[in-house]
Amino acid sequence: MRILLQFPEGLKKEALKHAERYGREGHEVFLSGSACYGACDLALDEAKAIKADKIVHFGHAPFLRSKLPLEVEYVEYHIDANLEAVKRAVKEIKESKIALGTTVQHIHQLGGMRRIFESLGKRVFTGKGALAYHEGQVLGCDSAAVTQFEEAEAIVIVGDGMFHAMGIMSGKPVYVIHPQSGAVRNIAKEIEKYGKRRKGAIAKALECGRFAILLSTKPGQFHPELAKKMKRGLEGAGKTAEIIVANEFSPNTLANFTEFECYVNTACPRIADDSEAFGKPILNPDMVAEMLQMLRGLRPK
Amino acid sequence: MRILLQFPEGLKKEALKHAERYGREGHEVFLSGSACYGACDLALDEAKAIKADKIVHFGHAPFLRSKLPLEVEYVEYHIDANLEAVKRAVKEIKESKIALGTTVQHIHQLGGMRRIFESLGKRVFTGKGALAYHEGQVLGCDSAAVTQFEEAEAIVIVGDGMFHAMGIMSGKPVYVIHPQSGAVRNIAKEIEKYGKRRKGAIAKALECGRFAILLSTKPGQFHPELAKKMKRGLEGAGKTAEIIVANEFSPNTLANFTEFECYVNTACPRIADDSEAFGKPILNPDMVAEMLQMLRGLRPK
Incomplete structure (x- = not known):
């Protein structure tokens, strides 16, 4: 074969x-x-x-x-977290109702993690995301596994790096526990700052005239109908909009399309995290909708 | 449509x-x-x-x-060269039998360039490359348009940048004329240095055990049979060899394949120019053949 x-x-x-x-x-x-x-x-x-x-x-x-x-x-490629270290970390967390998630590397230990929280008298919620395969699994584009529980007082992610946790939009504390060292950190402030950049990008985009809509050919990121809808919406608001298609969007290559002032991203929603590398505002589809609504509000009826 | x-x-x-x-x-x-x-x-x-x-x-x-x-x-996208400036440049060239080439941007002026040389009493050769479409057109992977003439005493390329001219392997002077300024330069020494790097890469590769063969999916660079032949040849010489397939080979991504010690490039032959960016020796197929021959020579019969 x-x-x-x-x-x-x-x-x-x-x-x-x-x-x-x-x-x-x-x-x-x-x-x-x-x-x-x-x-x-x-x-x-x-x-x-x-x-x-x-x-x-x-x-x-x-x-x-x-x-x-x-x-x-x-x-899958599983890496054993150090559950003793995780237990020490959990002791530092005050909240008692916890939405718990982890990345695919540690998903085989979700049960063990849950038992640690329960042994310390906490109530644990684990859910299934919209796109994720496993219960309790958090993806860069899908944190519904931990955000779907209103009753939860805090969100806890066991994982190395900040990538998965930074995508979690919720007013709650978001604790990240390092799976080996057990270092624990509440990153709610970072996430809030990250949300503010979104508003900043929309404000900049309002002033732009020429939009490029990014359409990735990656099988799980390919949304041509969404790209066309974005194009129609922007053109309806008097903007110029063209669709750029590529497997991967390199900031260097896109920069050569000097005429465009703003990107609309229909691929991985986390591309927008890298707006500095791209040198132009990047709006995800929900941000475009928000911008178009603001434009309609700005216009004389 | x-x-x-x-x-x-x-x-x-x-x-x-x-x-x-x-x-x-x-x-x-x-x-x-x-x-x-x-x-x-x-x-x-x-x-x-x-x-x-x-x-x-x-x-x-x-x-x-x-x-x-x-x-x-x-x-095609044609850019007019300044033929007056080219004429001033040609006056600085001593040799009288010239193989003349240019890039696709200026190919529409090949006749005009030829007449400049002839008006100064020179004999001009222009040929058709193996892969190039136009007579006199030099590609990064095909300089046969100018290298096929033994009688020529010098090679002249009209073009901006060094990319096309650096690929010309010949013992002759290679003059590059800038199409706008008319600045002229003999780059034979640079080309010679560039050829020496080839020997250096082969010498390093002799010591390597684990080879990765690069196979690009770009339509004009896709040579799967060549890649398999390279694999068989290397394995026959006791080396480990695996084929890595991608559209474009990023030095960053390839670097994550830490186990490989040397690359064999079956894609654009000019990728090997960037061996420093790749951090490992890169051998084109002809260099692999040379290396295998050296290995056979090294081995006890």
Whole structure:
């Protein structure tokens, strides 16, 4: 069988041993060399080019619901968190009703984490996101696993890095527990600041005339109808709008489209985090809706 | 008609007016947002994703000989060189038998350039490359237009930048004339230095055990049989070799494949120019053949 192996950046360092193993089993093996940012980012174009029979996608849980043109096997990559360290961290958290989430690397320990909270007398809520595969799993584009519980007094994410937790929009404290050291931090202030940048981007965009709408060909980020709707909406408000399509949007390459003043992002919603690298305001679709409403309000009736 | 417009980096700044023009003509227009490095680099995957009827590819001449899955229109972008300035430059060149070439931007003036040389009593050779579309056209991967003439005493390229001229392997003086200023420079020494780096890369590669073979999905750079041949050759010499497939090879992403010690490049031969950015030796297929021959020589018979 001809197999394309795909690894997220952090697992590419282990690619060779997996390639050799599949090779020994008699398969013809290719490695995907592109950046891989998530389960939404399946190397279908590469698989098609080499006529692969199957993609083995490491490090993420299934994501796509649409029918895929070839077999895809998702191989999760679990890393054991240090539950003793997590327990010490939980003792520092005052709130007693907790919405608990983690990333796919530690999802196998969600039950163990839950029991730690319960052993300390807390009530724990874990839910299933809209796009995530596992109960309690938080994605960069989907934190509904922890935001759906009104009764929760605080949100706790066990995970390294801030990426997943920074996407959580809620007025509540958001604690991030490092899975190895047990270091714990309430990042609600950072998240609030992050929300304010959103308002700033909308304010800047109001003044822009020429919009580029970003449409990614990544299988889980491809929303052509949404891109066309954005174009119609902006044109209806007297703006110029064109759709730019690419697999990945590089700030360097986009910068060469000097005529555009503002980007509308229909791909990964977290691209907008990098607005500084892109050098122009980036609006997600909900922000465009907000901007268009403001424009209608500004106009004489 | 649904049209995907593709521009090389230097022309992306004019994308909007072309998009608007096609839009006014009643077409549904998308812009390709990826980097575009040449006629070999056709945005077929993007076109397929949006189900385009046609790609309009600006700035390059036709290149691909294989049957394409949709209509492709190449729109060259000509920039007038200042022939008066070129004439002043030619007066500084001593040699009298000249192989003359230029880039696609100035190819419409090849006849005018030829007449300048002839008016100064020189004999001019212009040929057709192996991959290039026009007589006298030099590509990054094909300088046969100017290297095929043994009788020529010097090679002259009219073009801005060094990219095209640096690819010319020949013991002769290589003069580059800037098309606007008429500044003229013999870059034979730079080219020689560039050739020495090749030897250095082979020497480093001899010591490497784990090779990654780069296979690009860009339509004009996709050589899977060559990649497999490289793999067999390296494995036959006791090396480990895996094939990495991607549209574009980013030094950052490849660096995450920490286990590989050396790259073999079956894509654009000029990727090897950037070996410093990649941080590892990069060998083109001819260099691999040379290395394998050296290895056979090194081994006890």
